[in-house]
Amino acid sequence: MVFQVTADEVMDASSLRKLLSGLIVCAVWSVAAAAIGATGKPTETAATTPTHDPMLAKIFPSIVRIEAIRLRPSDGRLTKQWTAGSGVVIAVEGRVLTNAHVTQDGDYFRCYLFDGSHIDAKLQGQDPLTDLAVLQMDLSQRPSGAPALVAATFGDSDALRAGDTVFALGSPGFLSQSVTRGIVSNPSLVLPEQTAGRMVLRGENVGTLVRWILHDARIFGGNSGGPLVNARGEIVGINELGVFNLSGAIPGNLARAVAAQLGKSGRVTRGWSGITVQPRLEANGRGAGVIVGDVAENSPAAAAGLRPGDLVTACDGQPIEGAEEKAVAHFNRLEMSRLPGDVFAIDFTREGAAQTIRLTLAERQPAQADDVEIRGWGAVVRDLTRELVREQRLPETAGVWLENVRPAGPCGQAEPILRREDVLLAVDGKPVATVAELRALTDRLLAAAPNHRRTVLASVRRDGAVLSSVVELRETSDHNVTQQARKAWLGAASQPLTPKLGDRLGIKAEGGARLTRIYPGTEAEKAELKVGDVVLALDGAPVTARRPEDTDVLARQIRQYRAGTSAVFTIWRDGQTRSLPVLLEAQPTPAAEMPWWEDTDLEFSVHDIAFDDRVRLQLSRDAQGVLVESAMPAGWAALAGLRSDDVIESASGRPVTNVAELRSERERAVAGKADWWVLLVRRAGQTLFVEINLKPAHSKS
Numbered sequence: 001m002v003f004q005v006t007a008d009e010v011m012d013a014s015s016l017r018k019l020l021s022g023l024i025v026c027a028v029w030s031v032a033a034a035a036i037g038a039t040g041k042p043t044e045t046a047a048t049t050p051t052h053d054p055m056l057a058k059i060f061p062s063i064v065r066i067e068a069i070r071l072r073p074s075d076g077r078l079t080k081q082w083t084a085g086s087g088v089v090i091a092v093e094g095r096v097l098t099n100a101h102v103t104q105d106g107d108y109f110r111c112y113l114f115d116g117s118h119i120d121a122k123l124q125g126q127d128p129l130t131d132l133a134v135l136q137m138d139l140s141q142r143p144s145g146a147p148a149l150v151a152a153t154f155g156d157s158d159a160l161r162a163g164d165t166v167f168a169l170g171s172p173g174f175l176s177q178s179v180t181r182g183i184v185s186n187p188s189l190v191l192p193e194q195t196a197g198r199m200v201l202r203g204e205n206v207g208t209l210v211r212w213i214l215h216d217a218r219i220f221g222g223n224s225g226g227p228l229v230n231a232r233g234e235i236v237g238i239n240e241l242g243v244f245n246l247s248g249a250i251p252g253n254l255a256r257a258v259a260a261q262l263g264k265s266g267r268v269t270r271g272w273s274g275i276t277v278q279p280r281l282e283a284n285g286r287g288a289g290v291i292v293g294d295v296a297e298n299s300p301a302a303a304a305g306l307r308p309g310d311l312v313t314a315c316d317g318q319p320i321e322g323a324e325e326k327a328v329a330h331f332n333r334l335e336m337s338r339l340p341g342d343v344f345a346i347d348f349t350r351e352g353a354a355q356t357i358r359l360t361l362a363e364r365q366p367a368q369a370d371d372v373e374i375r376g377w378g379a380v381v382r383d384l385t386r387e388l389v390r391e392q393r394l395p396e397t398a399g400v401w402l403e404n405v406r407p408a409g410p411c412g413q414a415e416p417i418l419r420r421e422d423v424l425l426a427v428d429g430k431p432v433a434t435v436a437e438l439r440a441l442t443d444r445l446l447a448a449a450p451n452h453r454r455t456v457l458a459s460v461r462r463d464g465a466v467l468s469s470v471v472e473l474r475e476t477s478d479h480n481v482t483q484q485a486r487k488a489w490l491g492a493a494s495q496p497l498t499p500k501l502g503d504r505l506g507i508k509a510e511g512g513a514r515l516t517r518i519y520p521g522t523e524a525e526k527a528e529l530k531v532g533d534v535v536l537a538l539d540g541a542p543v544t545a546r547r548p549e550d551t552d553v554l555a556r557q558i559r560q561y562r563a564g565t566s567a568v569f570t571i572w573r574d575g576q577t578r579s580l581p582v583l584l585e586a587q588p589t590p591a592a593e594m595p596w597w598e599d600t601d602l603e604f605s606v607h608d609i610a611f612d613d614r615v616r617l618q619l620s621r622d623a624q625g626v627l628v629e630s631a632m633p634a635g636w637a638a639l640a641g642l643r644s645d646d647v648i649e650s651a652s653g654r655p656v657t658n659v660a661e662l663r664s665e666r667e668r669a670v671a672g673k674a675d676w677w678v679l680l681v682r683r684a685g686q687t688l689f690v691e692i693n694l695k696p697a698h699s700k701s
Contacts, residue, residue, distance in 0.1 A: 055233040056167070056179060061150035062089040063226065064096050065112040065171040066121075066135070069639065069696065070105045071371065073380035076406025077603075078373040079634030080107070086170030086226030087111065087135065088235065090259060092149045094119075094137035097259050098225030099240055099250075100126040101201055103133040105371070108696045111137050114177055117146075120695065125262035128201035128367075129270075129336075130209055131240055132255055133225075134262040152227060155234030157252035160187040160213060168217035168239050168247065170226025182217030185246055189214040190325040199241065203367030203387060207325070208332045212248035213237045219247045228252075271338035271361030273346075274299020275306055277331050279324040289313040289320050290327050292348070296390060304359040306346070313354075314347040336364065371403060372435045375600065376442040376473045378409015383435050384423070392421070398433040399423040399461065414471040418460060425466065426459040446475055475600070488561040489587035491522025493615075494554050496545035497534055505534070507572050511546035512536045513554035519611075521621060527582040529569070536577065537570040558584055588612070595659045596629070599666060602677075602692060603635025604628060604642055608658050617645060624657045625649040625682065640692040646681040653678070669694065 064087040071078040085102030089095070096111060103109070109121040119137045126133035139149075160166075164184045172178055189212040191199075199206040213228065219239050228237030228249040235256075237249030261268045274296035280289055292310040295302050313320060315334040320327050338344055340363035347356050369383040382388075382401040389397050402422045405411040411418035418424075424432060427445075432438040445454045452475045460467045497505075497512035505514075513535045518525050535543050538557055545553035561567060563586035568579050588611035598605040606626045609619065613627050625647040631638040650656060651665035652674070669677045677692045 055229075055231065058233040059152055059167075059169060059227070059229055060177065060179075061114050062152035063087075063114055063169050063171075063177045064089060064098075065174065065177065065222075066096070066098055066102055066225065067110045067112070067174075068103065068106040069108040069693070071107050072105055072634075073371050073373075073404035074634070076373075076378045076380060076404055076409045076411065077375075077632075078371060078380060080636055080639045081634060082639065084171070084174040084222055085224040086222060086239075088169075088225075088227040088238075089149050089151050090134075090154075090235075091263070092151050094121075094139045094149060095124065095259075095263055096121065096135040096137060097227075097238065097255060098133050098135065099238065100128050100131045100133040101240075102225045103135065104128065104202060108693060109135055111135065113149075117142070125266035125268075127258050127262060127268045128204040129206065129268075130254060130258050131199070131201055131206045131250060132238065132258045132262070134259055152229075152233075152235050154252050154256045155230050155232065155236045157187075157213065157236040157254075160184050160230070160236055162186060165231050166213075166215050166217055166236065167229050167231075168215070168219050168223065168226065168249075169229065170219065170223035170239060172220035172222045174222040180217040180219070182215045182247075184213060184215050186214040188326075189243070189248065190322075190329055191243070203385075207329070209329065209336060210250055210254065211326070211329055212240070212243070213251055214243060214246055214248055216246050269339060270336040270364040271340050271342055271344065272299070272364035273306075273335055273344060273359060273361055274301040277312060277328055279328055280311070284311060288323075288327065289349075290331050296386075300344075300359040300362055304346075304357045306348070306357065307350070309350070311349040312346055313349060316345050317347075335361075340364075369401075369435075372439070374435075374439055374442060376446055376475055377411050377438075377471070378406040379411045379418070380404040381424070381435050381438065394423065394461070398431070399425050400432055400435055400438050410471050410473050414458070414469045416467065416469055418458070418469055418471065419462075421462075423461040424458060425461055428456050429459075442473060446473055449473075486563055486586040487559040488563045488565065488584035490554070490558050490582070490584060491519040491524040492529060493517040493519075494535065494545075494551075496547060496550040496553065498546060498548060505572075506575065507534060509534075509536050509572070510542065511544045511550070511553075512572070513543050513545050519615065523583040523585045527569075527580055529571070529580065529582065530573070532573070534572040535569055536572055538567045540568075540570070563587070591627075591629075597659045597663050599637070602637045603632035604637035605630050606648065606659055606662060609647065617647070619647065623647065623682070624655065626656060626659050626662050628681075636696075637690075637692055640690050642679070642681070642690050642692070643683065646683050646690070648679050648681050649687065650680040651677065 066087050067084045070081045070083050072081060085098055087096040087098035090097045103123055103126050106123060110118050111121050112118045119141045121135040121137045124134040124136045162184050166182055166184055168180045191207055223239050226239050227235045228239050230236050236252040238255045239247060239249045241248045258268055275292050276294040277290040278293040281291055289311045292306055292308050292312060294308060295306050312331060318334060321330045338361055340361055342361050343358050344361050345356060345358050365386050367385060367387040369385055371380050371382060373380050380403045382403050384397045384399055384401055402418060402420055405418060405420055426432060427441055432441060446452045454473045456471055456473060458469045458471050460469055493516045494513035495516050497514055502509060515529060515531055515533045518529055518531060535554060537543060543554055543557060561584050563584060566581050566583050569582050570577060570579055591607060591610035591612050594608040594610045596607040607629050609627050628642060628644055628646040630644050631642045648656060648662060651662055652669060654665055656662045656665060675695050677694055679690045680687055681690055
């Protein structure tokens with residue numbers, strides 16, 4: 001694919017920090033650095049613009065940098081990814097216009113204004129077909145007395161001509177607002193699929209409607225959604241993509257019309273005839289019009305009698321303009337500018353005879369439904385759409401599409417295994433037509449099941465057949481631990497006494513175990529064993545550790561004793577052998593048997609600190625807290641920077657010494673509807689704060 005959108009980059013919090021720390025920023029038009037003083041509060045310079053140019057001073061206060069948390073299906077779950085782009089304020093009430101590829105799959109949004117302040121925002125609506133979206137900022141978060149927002153104004157993008165000067169504004173590299181200047185190369189570009197490919201968002205081909213403004217004002221990752229303005233500072237486009245070494249913007253007139261509908265109802269309503277057209281065929285000879293390539297079943301066009309091969313020449317009396325892709329885009333604009341219920345006249349030619357039909361347009365439905373994670377199935381699912389049914393040749397829209405499956409989850413371990421692109425039809429004989437029905441049914445089944453596990457029979461459509469599969473539904477991860485009897489144990493670490501090591505130490509023995517560490521507070525320490533001692537025998541039985549792989553020989557011999565009994569250790573120390581009685585104590589509780597808890601919403605698990613954890617991480621005996629066992633990659637906790645082997649010492653400012661206390665603090669944060677959960681963690685010998693965003697969870701409650 002030759003062209004690409006400019007903000008389709010994602011990263012976690014730690015990657016972002018590495019990016020920012022590794023960049024030396026030459027602050028062209030930079031505002032953020034000067035806007036925040038040593039106190040962390042906006043200074044007077046925040047109210048100024050970073051330019052003396054009157055036109056740029058007019059538009060700069062409207063530029064917004066957008067950060068988003070995006071949910072993407074992977075391994076049977078919705079992973080969390082950081083992404084960013086640009087936007088422009090189009091209403092003083094806080095509406096921001098940007099690209100849909102900046103907001104798609106977004107679960108949380110934050111807008112940074114030109115003065116360095118930031119405001120949370122919610123998605124008001126998005127239109128993948130034109131790659132446009134509108135965010136609504138929460139103005140209640142602005143301090144009292146803050147100046148009103150500055151809204152940009154639209155110009156007439158149809159008035160643009162090749163050679164006109166334009167300016168691209170936004171946040172390249174997600175750093176700060178900037179501007180680049182260029183000229184219009186082509187005010188009405190259609191990208192041919194043969195050379196440039198297609199730009200598809202949520203199943204929609206953006207080129208179906210958009211004729212891009214091609215210009216040479218450079219844009220980079222992060223510029224997406226920022227405005228393209230004319231010499232008067234008016235919006236004439238929304239920057240979207242790179243085309244070879246040039247840039248492409250969505251025309252401002254189209255953006256203004258779409259933004260108005262999104263701002264009013266959160267969606268764009270369009271008419272649909274059911275026909276798909278393509279450029280006129282060479283075999284048809286030269287001339288205008290587009291060829292009908294497909295007619296959807298049960299569509300208005302099918303009912304009216306249109307067929308593949310019909311040559312459409314005009315719609316509602318307007319001739320199809322242009323050639324090839326431009327003609328296709330013109331037909332699509334004519335059809336989709338009409339509303340459902342409108343009568344749509346199509347002039348066409350069939351076998352040389354000109355004809356006209358009139359049909360009543362239906363409503364055009366989204367090509368792709370939202371991704372939804374259902375943990376009980378270990379899968380990400382979608383509702384079936386009319387477009388998906390057509391593409392997959394399904395008989396009906398009832399059922400649930402499996403978009404992504406976790407191999408180790410219920411679907412991945414079913415018999416037979418459920419897989420991506422299966423359509424779930426029924427559970428234990430009860431039909432499920434939508435994702436909402438499946439979620440409600442799953443909740444009921446698991447709530448009434450012991451240990452929240454339930455085996456069900458699923459009916460699934462695959463490759464035209466309907467299969468039955470046995471699935472064990474479950475809500476949480478497997479964490480089955482079998483308690484083991486405590487064996488005798490020596491509070492020390494050792495290494496085998498190989499022949500070469502023995503020769504070097506001057507020990508003439510057929511093996512042994514050299515002590516490399518004595519754990520404090522153990523019976524080994526009380527018996528005055530020391531690092532460097534070589535254990536030659538236990539109660540006269542030789543310790544036959546002589547190869548590098550014999551690391552467990554001493555431990556195996558000790559486990560033959562009962563905990564609480566003594567053994568006489570024959571050791572070599574300072575060139576001579578001696579005997580020491582040592583009490584063999586019970587093995588400490590292993591990490592796998594310590595109290596454990598998983599936060600399924602934030603996707604991390606913890607356990608009480610075990611003796612082995614203290615040894616492995618070199619924690620002191622009095623170190624308090626709980627150990628992070630795992631932080632699911634691309635989960636909420638991982639996105640905030642929490643890592644495996646972090647020791648959580650406090651939560652929300654309160655010390656935590658065990659799993660029960662941490663869980664209590666989590667419940668307190670939920671009950672108090674806290675926006676952020678602040679953890680103090682110890683990592684690699686130092687402490688730091690990890691702040692986890694809880695706001696997305698509020699939006700789902």
